[in-house]
Amino acid sequence: MSSEQTNRHRRASVDLLEKQSNTSPPTPAATTATTATTTTPPPLVSRNSMVISEASSLDTQTNEKKENPPPTEPSKDMKEVDVERSAFHTFCRAHPFLTGWNHEDWWPCWIGLFLFGMVAIAVRYNVPEAHFDVWSSNPFDSLKPQGNYDLLVLFPLQGLLVWLAMWGTEAKAWKEFPKGYLVVYACSFLSKWLAAQKSIKSASLGDSIWAILFGAIIRNAMGGKAMPDGRSKPLPPWLKVAQQTELYIACSLVLLCINFNVLKPLAPRALFVSWIDTPTLFVVVAMMGTAWLKIDLQTSMIMSGATFICGSSAAIALAASLGAGKKADLPIAIISVFTIPSIIALPYIAKAIKISATVAGAWFGGCVDSTGAVIAAATIYGDTTAVETAAVVKMVQNVLIGPISVGVAAVWTQREERRTRELHNSLEDEHLRAKSDFKPVPYRTLLWSRFPKFVLGFVLTAVLFNTAVPEQDRTAVNTFSFMVGEWYSTMSFVSIGLGLQFHELRREARLLLKLTALYGIAQMVDILSTLALSYIAFELF
Helix, strand or coil, rough: HHHHHHHHHHHHHHHHHHHHHHCCCCCCHHHHHHHCCCCCCCCHHHHHHHHHHHHHHHHHHHHHHHHCCCCCCCCHHHHHHHHHHHHHHHHHHHHHHHHCCCCCCCHHHHHHHHHEEEHHHHHCCCCCCCCCCCCCCCCCCHHCHHHHHHHHHHHHHHHHHHHHHHHHHCCHHHHHHHHHHHHHHHHHHHHHHHEEEEEHCCCCCCHHHHHHHHHHHHHHHHHHHCCCCCCCCCCCCCHHHCHHHHHHHHHHHCCCCCCCCHHHHHHHHHHHEEEHHHHHHHHHHHHHHHCCCCCCHHHHHHHHHHHHCCCCHHHHHHHHHCCCCHHHHHHHHHHHHHHHHHHHHHHHHHHHCCCHHHHHHHHHHCCCCCHHHHHHHHHHCCCCHHHHHHHHCCCCCCCHHHHHHHHHHHHHHHHHHHHHHHHCCCCCCCHHHHHCCCCCCCCHHHHHCCCCCCCCCCCCHHHHHHCCCCCCCCCHHHHHHHHHHHHHHHHHHHHHHHCCHHHHHHHHHHHHHHHHHHHHHHHHHHHHHHHHHHHHHHHHH
């Protein structure tokens, strides 16, 4: 065979290879037709095959190089992060006892107990607590109290403790937490400052409303327009890491002191008002929201518990027990807004129907959502006895957080464990079942993982408060500790605002209306039932 024929066959082979790479694989019929019409001498077939195989191997090597680029040298920042993580894990392995407690569920306990100890020491040395005086025209009049110098220490200390928690749990972008904390604390400061204005305070527009509003303004200003898929742009990491709603509220709950000596005289009647109807109505209204309003059971339970127990603290505790932390934001925002009519209206209704101060105080304590709102309503009523009774009833009701959280965690965990076991057993293939992710987790393990650990901190603080703190210091420690906890509570409301995107709320308008309707039903039932129980407990007995 001549060299010209050989070259012609080689060019035909290359053309065939290019055609195969640029087009889809030929059908069997086309392949058969091509084979039938083309006859190639045996020596040339082997040469062409060699050419094709060589070209194919070259293409394969090229593709492998593209798909598997050579490993790049890690950057200096990545090396530093790896070294820091390695040092941290080495430290944890050297101290195994600390490893189990270095979890986001436990950090509210450590932060709250540490601050409680610092508060007890400060009171012992006659350090006054910080508070904003009421101001009318000059805002700087609010900063005159000497105790406000505490904020120069409290501001960095609270942030440092949360930053330590972020470092310990290796939260994403934890190094940038100080920048975000400055924004959250500044909004909290402005909220408290604005809420101290005379006209605003008389309208019962507390710092929680302004904190949510400021947070929402920042969120929507930074988020801009919605993305093509309808979702909002995420917060930058330096601000997202400071949006710790659950952590802030949990810390404030741990710092809530319960004085057993104050409870003793009124405890039986306060228990009657707070504990008789609350668990029953909590379950009934939650089921009503699911059956009638078609709200998912978790959200309905969080809304119901927040209404009947103690607002945002109960919402966070129940969300932790249900494993649904993000579902607490909307109920907390609704309660913060719609508590205002109760604060203003109930004192005037109490005077109009001419009930006694003790009955009025018990009524406020049992049906107004948060502790601060209860004190505000009793103050508007204008009787010291009503304020004291309202505070005691609310303290007794706050204790319900523990038992109800544990009960909800137990029931919900059992429900999940049963469903997971049923799903696991429904897999017919034994090999697939062995590799399945739906393996049932032991009930006790799942219950412990769902149990809100900050409830233990709340109980321990109450025990220490009534045993370790001298009796003459308890009133001051209670006030000081409540003030510190309120700062964390206000920061949690800012964090809730940072999660509210207006165009997303439009998409969730239906759920928002349903939750508002459920809150209205629950609040009306709570007001009527608590009034009846308060009258029976404090008037008839």
